[in-house]
Amino acid sequence: MEFNCEKKELQTGVSMIEKIVSTRSTLPIIGNLLFEAQKNSIKISANNLEIGMELSIKATVSKEGSALLPAKTLSGIVSKLPETKIGFKLGENSTIKINYDQSHFNLHALPADEFPALNKVKEGKTFNISPETLHSMIKQTIFAVSGSEEKYVLTGVLLEAGKSSQAGDQTNVRLVATDGYRLAKRGEKIELKSDPGISVIVPAKALSELAKIIDGRDKGEVKIHVSNEQISFRYDDVYLVSRLIQGQFPDYRQVIPKKSATKITLSASEMLRAAERAAVIAAGSANVSAFEVRGGKLYITANTPDVGSVTEVIAADVKGVEKARVSFNIRLITDVLNVIDAEMVTLELGEGLSPGVIKPEGQTEYLYIVMPIRTQEAA
Amino acid sequence: MRTIMHVDMNAYFASVEQAANPLLRGRPIAVGGGTGGKRSVVAACSYEAKARGIKNAMPAWEALRICPDLVIVAGDMNKYIYTSAQIMAQLRTYTPQVEVFSIDEAFLDLTETAGRCGGPVAIAKRVKQWIREKFRLTCSIGIGPNKLLAKLAGELKKPDGLNELWPPDIPGKIEQIKVSELCGVGRKLEEYLAQMGIRTFGDLHRAPRAKLVKRFGAVWGDHLWQMGQGKDDAPVRPSAYEEAAKSMGHSYTLPGFTTDQAEVKGYLLRLAEQVGRRLRKENCKGNVVHVSLGFGNYQFWGKQRKVEDYLDDGYEIYRVAERLTLDAQRFALRNRPTPNAVRFVGVTVSGLIHDLDQISLLPQKEDNKKVLRAVDAINDRYGEFTVERAAIMATVIEHKSGYVPSRSFRGH
Numbered sequence: 001m002e003f004n005c006e007k008k009e010l011q012t013g014v015s016m017i018e019k020i021v022s023t024r025s026t027l028p029i030i031g032n033l034l035f036e037a038q039k040n041s042i043k044i045s046a047n048n049l050e051i052g053m054e055l056s057i058k059a060t061v062s063k064e065g066s067a068l069l070p071a072k073t074l075s076g077i078v079s080k081l082p083e084t085k086i087g088f089k090l091g092e093n094s095t096i097k098i099n100y101d102q103s104h105f106n107l108h109a110l111p112a113d114e115f116p117a118l119n120k121v122k123e124g125k126t127f128n129i130s131p132e133t134l135h136s137m138i139k140q141t142i143f144a145v146s147g148s149e150e151k152y153v154l155t156g157v158l159l160e161a162g163k164s165s166q167a168g169d170q171t172n173v174r175l176v177a178t179d180g181y182r183l184a185k186r187g188e189k190i191e192l193k194s195d196p197g198i199s200v201i202v203p204a205k206a207l208s209e210l211a212k213i214i215d216g217r218d219k220g221e222v223k224i225h226v227s228n229e230q231i232s233f234r235y236d237d238v239y240l241v242s243r244l245i246q247g248q249f250p251d252y253r254q255v256i257p258k259k260s261a262t263k264i265t266l267s268a269s270e271m272l273r274a275a276e277r278a279a280v281i282a283a284g285s286a287n288v289s290a291f292e293v294r295g296g297k298l299y300i301t302a303n304t305p306d307v308g309s310v311t312e313v314i315a316a317d318v319k320g321v322e323k324a325r326v327s328f329n330i331r332l333i334t335d336v337l338n339v340i341d342a343e344m345v346t347l348e349l350g351e352g353l354s355p356g357v358i359k360p361e362g363q364t365e366y367l368y369i370v371m372p373i374r375t376q377e378a379a
Numbered sequence: 380m381r382t383i384m385h386v387d388m389n390a391y392f393a394s395v396e397q398a399a400n401p402l403l404r405g406r407p408i409a410v411g412g413g414t415g416g417k418r419s420v421v422a423a424c425s426y427e428a429k430a431r432g433i434k435n436a437m438p439a440w441e442a443l444r445i446c447p448d449l450v451i452v453a454g455d456m457n458k459y460i461y462t463s464a465q466i467m468a469q470l471r472t473y474t475p476q477v478e479v480f481s482i483d484e485a486f487l488d489l490t491e492t493a494g495r496c497g498g499p500v501a502i503a504k505r506v507k508q509w510i511r512e513k514f515r516l517t518c519s520i521g522i523g524p525n526k527l528l529a530k531l532a533g534e535l536k537k538p539d540g541l542n543e544l545w546p547p548d549i550p551g552k553i554e555q556i557k558v559s560e561l562c563g564v565g566r567k568l569e570e571y572l573a574q575m576g577i578r579t580f581g582d583l584h585r586a587p588r589a590k591l592v593k594r595f596g597a598v599w600g601d602h603l604w605q606m607g608q609g610k611d612d613a614p615v616r617p618s619a620y621e622e623a624a625k626s627m628g629h630s631y632t633l634p635g636f637t638t639d640q641a642e643v644k645g646y647l648l649r650l651a652e653q654v655g656r657r658l659r660k661e662n663c664k665g666n667v668v669h670v671s672l673g674f675g676n677y678q679f680w681g682k683q684r685k686v687e688d689y690l691d692d693g694y695e696i697y698r699v700a701e702r703l704t705l706d707a708q709r710f711a712l713r714n715r716p717t718p719n720a721v722r723f724v725g726v727t728v729s730g731l732i733h734d735l736d737q738i739s740l741l742p743q744k745e746d747n748k749k750v751l752r753a754v755d756a757i758n759d760r761y762g763e764f765t766v767e768r769a770a771i772m773a774t775v776i777e778h779k780s781g782y783v784p785s786r787s788f789r790g791h
Contacts, residue, residue, distance in 0.1 A: 146687060147687055148686060148687040148688065149702070150686070150695070150698055150699065151687075178740065179687065180688075180739050180740060180741050180744060181737055181738075181739060181740065182740070183740060250740075250741050254742070255740045255741075255742075286689070286732045286735055288735060329737060353738055355738075355740065369740060371737065371738040371739060371740050372738055373735055373736065373737045373738065374735070374736035374737075374738060375734060375735055376734035376735075
């Protein structure tokens with residue numbers, strides 16, 4: 001194997017793929033990147049046995065071949081190389097010589113055939129979606145997943161694609177995520193040639209890596225393939241494949257409140273700033289903040305003994321009855337306000353300890369449900 | 380003006396031991412730290428021992444050299460905590476404003492209630508009598524307009540004192556008290572004050588405010604001056620305010636060693652269930668689970684993890700604890716030839732929140748809370764473990780020695 005490529009090209013590729021690499025595994029081989037030189041491009045692959053990725057970078061190949069390079073060492077070197085042409089040459093004693101300017105590295109490489117091959121999705125259901133739309137859907141849902149190993153199913157995001165819609169909206173492609181205390185649902189109406197009938201749980205890690213790949217990209221489409229065990233995403237020269245989470249995702253349709261007693265509309269940015277200020281005080285009291293709707297205003301209050309208290313007042317358009325105090329984890333509120341793309345939001349509250357619903361005003365594609373906290377005064 | 384009372388138990392640990400064992404009364408005794416043997420130190424000593432020159436923190440061998448007939452008793456914290464709790468509860472019958480300052484010391488704010496009980500001196504006499512009759516213990520009580528003077532009044536006579544200190548008594552009665560006796564005056568500060576010629580309370584009382592402020596800054600200088608005038612604004616803080624538990628745990632020492640993982644897990648589950656039960660009783664939840672295991676050769680292993688949810692369900696606590704113990708097996712292997720046999724199991728939950736319940740949007744989670752409430756109600760009425768998880772019973776069936784008698788479990 002022997003090739004030349006631009007440092008910039010190499011760095012883009014390596015930095016995109018190295019996040020997949022697992023360094024703490026009991027299987028050291030997967031701490032490597034697979035380099036395959038063919039015709040005029042280099043294919044780089046990573047596989048952590050959960051998620052796999054491959055991508056191509058442009059190169060001048062003088063001798064085809066392949067090798068495994070230690071991911072961590074390589075990315076450390078690549079990020080510090082000068083902006084110039086970089087030469088790679090596999091020597092006799094399985095050492096890779098990396099040339100640039102007048103200097104060079106010699107890295108120990110491993111034979112490529114020991115690397116676990118990427119298990120690609122060959123057959124299954126499929127549909128396409130624009131990278132911009134998918135990126136926005138991921139951003140608005142992924143933060144709501146659970147990080148807890150004890151709630152394995154909730155560490156993934158539910159992906160639904162199909163024409164039949166009972167989700168209370170007009171969309172046919174949806175991402176839904178929940179940690180058991182709040183739920184984010186983002187739908188989209190997409191022209192589908194046939195009904196793929198997809199309903200699978202995708203690990204959050206796979207979606208967050210995908211989001212980095214398609215961030216800021218507006219051309220072409222992401223091709224999604226789903227089999228029983230796996231899901232794959234292809235965009236441009238990048239291919240990402242992940243194992244699916246097997247299990248029963250909670251029936252989110254059941255938890256969407258059918259009606260609300262109080263509906264208020266207010267500025268998203270004002271509410272976010274107020275909530276973030278309240279969070280400073282609430283941090284000392286398990287993030288508990290009380291919400292109250294009174295006299296055409298939303299009051300957010302928090303207090304921590306020995307620290308102090310805060311009362312935030314926000315002007316709001318109030319429909320329905322005034323709402324007595326109900327407490328929420330303020331972090332669950334700031335989380336959603338940070339990803340909503342709208343000037344105004346609506347907050348719907350029911351009676352007693354029923355959930356709160358936050359939506360961007362006038363949009364039905366996005367919905368966020370947050371469960372209240374039972375406090376002593378509300379008990 | 381407020382009416383504050385300070386109650387200070389005399390030679391508390393040693394007196395409790397003497398009260399519990401008639402053979403120790405009237406003799407020089409020391410409560411030993413550690414094992415209570417010759418290699419321990421004197422944690423506390425009786426008045427008889429003090430009279431012979433024994434001091435706290437003295438090594439036991441030295442104490443025995445000074446006083447060969449000294450009796451060294453192993454400390455029993457359970458006894459001291461129990462007695463203290465009883466006394467504090469009795470103090471609360473006079474006012475809810477009781478600040479538990481330490482295990483043997485408390486402040487009471489009697490401003491509102493003294494009048495109804497015949498005045499502070501009458502209350503003090505009743506308290507002393509109750510403690511003497513109930514536990515054969517004595518205490519020194521001081522009464523004053525604030526915590527500072529109440530405490531100083533108590534210091535006037537030990538043991539078994541009862542004194543009052545009011546503004547007209549200042550500095551008169553306490554003229555000669557050393558500044559080091561004042562709360563917050565440590566050795567360094569005492570030295571600085573001595574350089575200014577201030578050695579006694581009387582000296583401090585006469586020191587000009589400006590001079591103290593110049594030397595110690597606006598905050599400390601003024602604070603010292605206030606003390607010298609016998610002034611102190613600090614409120615009596617009821618103990619509930621600062622004594623909210625920071626963690627809850629249970630541990631158990633096995634009757635023998637075991638290498639059976641399933642048996643260890645059985646203990647772990649039962650302990651986790653007990654912790655969950657206590658958390659729910661106190662209306663608490665916690666998000667940090669700590670597990671400790673004791674192996675052969677006194678090797679201890681412990682690990683904790685912060686989790687996403689606040690837990691009060693024993694089974695959920697167990698699941699986190701069980702995952703943590705995977706690490707313990709590696710520990711046991713690393714520490715060979717220490718036998719991989721477990722003798723001690725402990726589970727603790729910290730990161731506590733009180734009176735808060737984040738409602739779940741998963742209906743089965745809320746149903747589970749109802750089940751736990753129902754089980755708690757049954758166990759409240761018919762005794763602990765009347766209803767228990769089948770998994771605990773299963774350990775009895777599968778592993779004959781896996782049964783953990785619930786009564787032998789003790790909280791800490």
